[in-house]
Amino acid sequence: MSETEDIPYEIDAFATPDKKTEAEDADQKNKSVLKDIQQYLDEAIVEHNSFDLIDLTEQAKMTPTQQIAVHKFVKNHLVNIKSTIDNKLKELK
Numbered sequence: 001m002s003e004t005e006d007i008p009y010e011i012d013a014f015a016t017p018d019k020k021t022e023a024e025d026a027d028q029k030n031k032s033v034l035k036d037i038q039q040y041l042d043e044a045i046v047e048h049n050s051f052d053l054i055d056l057t058e059q060a061k062m063t064p065t066q067q068i069a070v071h072k073f074v075k076n077h078l079v080n081i082k083s084t085i086d087n088k089l090k091e092l093k
Helices: 026-048 064-092
Strands: none
Touching: 026 064
């Protein structure tokens, strides 16, 4: 082959990559369940964000400060779960 000879740039079809097929997300079937859970978490977050659940009577097993701390912890936990579900639902749309 001489230096001035053109190199053929044609290739066979088997040498090109196959088109990627989009795999259906397994959670697509569970989208309605995820939306129900999302709605439940919204309600639970509002409920735990309220002072209505704090027992101020003397018979309470925890002090009001402890109860507030527990409700704050539970609310943060629910918010974290909800954000995970929200992100998954965004992926499914």
